[in-house]
Amino acid sequence: MKIKKFTLLTILSIILALFMVACGSDEEETTGDDQNGNGDSNGQEEAAGDNGEATAEEGSLEIFSWWTGAGEEAGLLALIDLFEEKHPNIEVVNAAVAGGAGTNAQAVLASRMQGNDPPGTFQIHGGAALNTGWVAAGRMEPITDLYDSEGWHDKFPQDLIDMVTSDEEIYSVPVNIHRSNVLFYNVEIFEEHGLEAPTTFDEFYEVADALQAAGVTPLALGDRESWTALHLFETILLGSLGADGYNALWTRDLDFDSPEVVEAIEHFHKFLTYVNDDHAARNWQDAAQMVAQGNAAMNIMGDWAAGYFATDLELEPNVDFGFVPTPNTTGKFMVVTDNFGLPKDVENPEIVKDFLRVLGSVEGQDVFNPLKGSIPARVDADVSKYNAYGQQTIEDFREAVLTPSLAHNSAAPAGFVSQADQAVNIFVASGNVDQLVQALQTAAEQNIQ
Amino acid sequence: MNLSKVSSDKLLPVLFILPSIVAIGIFVYGFISWTGYVSFSNWNTLTPDLSFAGLKNYLFLFNDYRFQSGMRNTLFFTLFFIIGVLGLGFFLATFIDSNIKGESFFRNIFLFPMALSFVVTGVVWQWLLNPSTGVNLLLASLGFESVPRWYIDTTILFSFPLGQIQFGIPIALLSVVIAAVWQMTGFSLAMYLAGLRAIPEEVKEAARVDGATEFQIYRKVIFPILMPITVSIIIIMGHISLKIFDLIYAMTGSGSNFVTDVPGVYMFETTFRGNFFGHGAAIAMIMLLLVAVVIVPYLIVSRKGDS
CATH class of the missing domain: 3.40.190.10 (Periplasmic binding protein-like II)
Structure with missing residues (x-):
């Protein structure tokens, strides 16, 4: 009898402990967020509490893509290095999903977006994939103001900007052109x-x-x-x-x-x-x-x-x-153009915008594209950084119908x-x-x- | 005192199973119901639209070329896969059971493929059966003039039009069957070997004394004793083959003209490439029903056997 009671108590306390661990992990991270976020900015704190990921205001930025092949991964890592150089306080999380020519990544992305847990920013092809996809679903924030403040309107070809525009609002930054x-x-x-x-x-x-x-x-x-x-x-x-x-x-x-x-x-x-x-x-x-x-x-x-x-x-x-x-x-x-945009309900949109600024800069595009083997989407990039094929394509890109x-x-x-x-x-x-x-x-x- | 004893006796088992009941309730049955709900909805873009669509998604699938191909392939894949696993597994078990030298060596050889995942098997056999490299080089060097085209052969044997498709046996599927049988034969081998070892020598002796031939001993003594094992193997292999995804996805993909497509691959691609969440959910429900048709009678029969 005594033994039984003892066993029962032990089991009960183990179960309780397990539940507390399961529920507690979320809370702990959220409080961690608050501590990190303190003093930096108060505006985003409410939002940060929601998802409880380790993405505090000055903490981190999650970049979601299917760039895992040799050249493209090198390009992405070079971009991340460039970003970290400019924003040393922000830790970048490279959330790349391999395989299936992007299908596997899209599967993960769809469940995260629908579960209200969007990554900071994600790779998507410009055009219908963006406009009839997440933009039509109302899950993207327009970033036209970013184009205004950075003076990007005449830095990308108009045909290209049209591809990432819905209802007069621009929704993404093209990083490369294939x-x-x-x-x-x-x-x-x-x-x-x-x-x-x-x-x-x-x-x-x-x-x-x-x-x-x-x-x-x-x-x-x-x-x-x-x-x-x-x-x-x-x-x-x-x-x-x-x-x-x-x-x-x-x-x-x-x-x-x-x-x-x-x-x-x-x-x-x-x-x-x-x-x-x-x-x-x-x-x-x-x-x-x-x-x-x-x-x-x-x-x-x-x-x-x-x-x-x-x-x-x-x-x-x-x-x-x-x-x-x-x-x-x-x-x-x-x-074919890879783009990054700003999903709704991310914890720290300002960090994402900082990253988009780097992506859209001449420097960012010229760091990424020679490694990836694509050409820059900007019309004023440095042609000398590309091989014979790239230079020819850049020239065609400026004159051709897109x-x-x-x-x-x-x-x-x-x-x-x-x-x-x-x-x-x-x-x-x-x-x-x-x-x-x-x-x-x-x-x-x-x-x- | 007495009261607390009774309640703690009853409480303990309940406490033990409670976590798993809750977890299974939410993560298995809850999500099955959700998938069922989505399969009757209009949700076929990235924007969730849970308005009731009736049987629209199911009707679309039953008229769909790709889905019909997938069902045809699942049928023949399951059939040949199970026959292959049973036949080869039994043959090898008899072989090992006949007191050969190096028994454990052979047993391990045949069991090893089971340690691999289907993805690995798929990649390896994709190379082995690649029509321009692989075993075809071997066949060509042996002097064969025309070599098989393996999994890219779009021929459909004994075909006749049915619905949208040609119904028959797709040759390409046989390559996948070879890979799957290679991997899973170890399982039936182990089951049958255990079964054969459990048959007492006296029973066979008695049959011999009664004048039975070796063939009759197998037919009248060994096969009946092994019957429950055979049913178990069929059930386990059947539910694997009805749900097969990884082997096909790694080895051939859906194939030219969908000769190696299966509902699992279609479900994945239509849901996450085409954003047809309703169609995907409907495929999932149909697969669940197919597996239920195999599993439920087995569960009922085995419950009766227990009580």
Whole structure:
């Protein structure tokens, strides 16, 4: 009896202790916040109590991204170093989530945003991903005042600012630009067969036929992850419809079952007859590698492939690999841009704004982009810091017409992109034009307002 | 005095299970109900919209090419996976049980794959069965003219149109089955080996004395005794294969024309790439129902057996 009572008491006290630990951890951190926050600023303290993370006013800033690859991580770390140099009291938390071309990160982000626990700032592609996503959901603060005070309105191209503007308010800072309509080719193969890099559809077919006749795979594709096929498709849409026609698709001024789009899809179909047999087993790096190793002549990919060629495979631009805009898109620039904005209900918006200031500065952009292999979004960055490919692209970026990328969520809402992605995946195997047209048209009706 | 004794006797067990009941109540059943609720809502963008949508999400899925492909693949994957695990596991167990030399060596060899996670298995077999490298190089050097295309083969065997899709056996899926069987055979091997060791030699002797052939001994004596083990293996493997995600995601992805897609992968991608939270929740509920169809009868039968 005595023993039993003793056991009972012990168990009770253990359970109690456990509960206290579980509940207490939150409280402790919150009080910690208060202590740290004291004397610095009183305004944000109320908000800080809410989430109880270790993000006190002068304490820390959490940066959320999917930058974990070699070059991009180096770029992010260099940015963080620059920020810490300017704000030594603020500790930066690098909350990067790897994998799935950003899908894993988006999953984590969605649950954190919906759970009212937003990171200080997060990576997002400019355009529809931002505007029809978290901005439409009412979870972002406008930062137009930051553009006013920093004088950024004429430092970024107007087309680009338009991509991150909703209802007259600007919501994010573009940190880099990638061009997605680039055709990379193996210089040696082209010289050996006496070919010129194609700039129109007809030239492309001519070159591809010649290569095929010579026993060389003309076009490398790696659509194990199906966005690469959608990526190829968007460059053909742009080439076939022109920038105005392409943009009209996203405002529903041009239907997917119109003859123009059907013609573009037929081009796409023809392109697919030139690709390597084992495309479904490769990812985009494997496809780029085929060109690097001379197993295929051309590859259509965003210019992160230029970074892959130059950094990972140590190839020389214009010597080992050449690059031109994809067929019929000379003077057009398909934009993929990484942006950071200010979520609602963050504990310390001023710290986030400090970080955004660094991101938008010439210094910040020139620290990040050469490492990442992208070009700066600002028009006044230091050209000499970039390699031959980067300098050429910076020049094109200043003159070309900018269009938002479909495959990278800038042109249309995520719902449309994922359904288009599925429809294209089926099309690559089936080649059924009508089915693709219908699927795209239905997806547009359901997802694009 | 007496009263306090009774109450403390009853209180103690309750206290022991209370934390887990509360935790399971919230984190399992609470969230299942929430997912069920979302699956009947219009929440298909980043903005939560919990207005009632009826069966809209379910109807969308049942008419959807990708979902139909996923269900077809799950059916055939489950079928071949279970047959493979049972057959190979039993064969190896008999082999090890036959007093061979180096028994523990073989047992460990066959058990080791179980120590890996599905992700590792997926990555390894993705390389092994890569059509342009991997085992195909071996086959080619052995003089085979045409090598299999493994998991990128879009052929669907014995196919006929059904709903939106071609219904039949996708060849690409067999590569995934090979990887899954390779990993999980150790489990059925261990179960069967324990079962075989538990069969008393006298029973088999008695059958032999009665003039039974080896085949008859297996059919009439060993198989019936091993039946409960077989059912357990089917249940455990069945719920793994109905929910499979990691192996497919690491090894093949959803595949060209969705020949290796499964509902789990679709659920993840449609929810977090397409922001179709309603569709994702509906897929989750359908998967739950599928697993329940397998598990619940088993639970009922095993409860009856206990009492």
